[in-house]
Amino acid sequence: SRFVQSKNLTSVHPMWQEPLEVPGGDRQSPIDISVRKSVFDPNLKPLVTQYDPRTCQQIWNNGYSFLVEYDDTTDKSTLRGGPLEDQFRLCQFHFHWGENNTWGSEHTVDRNLYPAELHLVHWNADKYALFEEAVMEENGLAVIGVFLKVGKTHEGLQKLVDALPAVRHKGSVVEFTKFDPSCLLPESINEYWTYAGSLTTPPLTEAVTWIIMKQPIEVSHNQLAVFRSLLFTSAEEEVQKSMVNNFRFQQPLKGRTVRSSFT
Numbered sequence: 001s002r003f004v005q006s007k008n009l010t011s012v013h014p015m016w017q018e019p020l021e022v023p024g025g026d027r028q029s030p031i032d033i034s035v036r037k038s039v040f041d042p043n044l045k046p047l048v049t050q051y052d053p054r055t056c057q058q059i060w061n062n063g064y065s066f067l068v069e070y071d072d073t074t075d076k077s078t079l080r081g082g083p084l085e086d087q088f089r090l091c092q093f094h095f096h097w098g099e100n101n102t103w104g105s106e107h108t109v110d111r112n113l114y115p116a117e118l119h120l121v122h123w124n125a126d127k128y129a130l131f132e133e134a135v136m137e138e139n140g141l142a143v144i145g146v147f148l149k150v151g152k153t154h155e156g157l158q159k160l161v162d163a164l165p166a167v168r169h170k171g172s173v174v175e176f177t178k179f180d181p182s183c184l185l186p187e188s189i190n191e192y193w194t195y196a197g198s199l200t201t202p203p204l205t206e207a208v209t210w211i212i213m214k215q216p217i218e219v220s221h222n223q224l225a226v227f228r229s230l231l232f233t234s235a236e237e238e239v240q241k242s243m244v245n246n247f248r249f250q251q252p253l254k255g256r257t258v259r260s261s262f263t
């Protein structure tokens with residue numbers, strides 16, 4: 001379990017100093033999803049994603065992860081349904097991963113760790129005009145989480161992996177277009193857990209409806225190795241630090257219920 005790793009996580013590059021005070025603090029993410037404690041909710045609707053690859057713009061190394069950023073100025077790439085009341089716009093997706101294939105995901109399922117986790121970040125465009133507004137509101141964001149496990153090469157991911165050397169250092173940006181993020185979703189997107197949580201990196205605001213897919217996607221060992229070739233540090237810094245273990249430690253559930261869309 002993650003607690004076993006906590007003994008040697010001290011060697012892990014702490015991505016940032018955890019702030020002592022977090023906004024609210026009673027719905028922080030990530031968490032462990034206890035399958036037997038999750039509650040089946042028959043009222044959860046099917047998830048509807050409509051992503052237009054033409055809205056894909058660039059890849060940016062922001063010093064925490066690499067973000068694939070989408071044009072969110074129109075309703076071309078959207079998410080609705082599931083636990084959501086409104087329509088949300090895709091603004092970016094990114095990943096979290098470990099220094100090896102043993103750990104790296106932010107969420108866990110019955111304490112099971114995955115080597116990486118994908119986050120597709122959306123904001124509520126029915127209620128707000130910009131991400132920056134939505135990020136402060138409790139119904140402002142929806143993030144789809146997809147676990148990655150090591151197996152066969154993911155053909156769709158390879159186009160992204162091939163672009164990563166161009167954004168090796170913090171602060172670098174490269175044009176990246178015509179990428180359909182639907183290829184990164186598992187076949188069955190209607191088996192998921194959902195709960196009220198937060199961003200897992202600063203500003204850590206408690207604005208996120210999390211939608212965690214039950215089915216992981218398979219990527220190859222070599223594809224994950226390219227993720228680990230990225231750097232936390234900018235080209236100017238003399239000491240280069242590998243971008244690995246860019247996950248947050250798990251947060252207390254504080255009485256929250258995790259709902260499931262499946263029995």
Ligand SMILES: NS(=O)(=O)c1ccc2oc(NC(=O)c3ccccc3)nc2c1
Nearest residue numbers: 091092119121131143198199200201202
């Ligand atoms: N690991 S996480 O919880 O998915 C997570 C954590 C922190 C985040 O900050 C942002 N900012 C934007 O996307 C953004 C988009 C447009 C303009 C400005 C910011 N997305 C995040 C997702």
Ligand SMILES: [Zn+2]
Nearest residue numbers: 095096119200
């Ligand atoms: Zn994330």
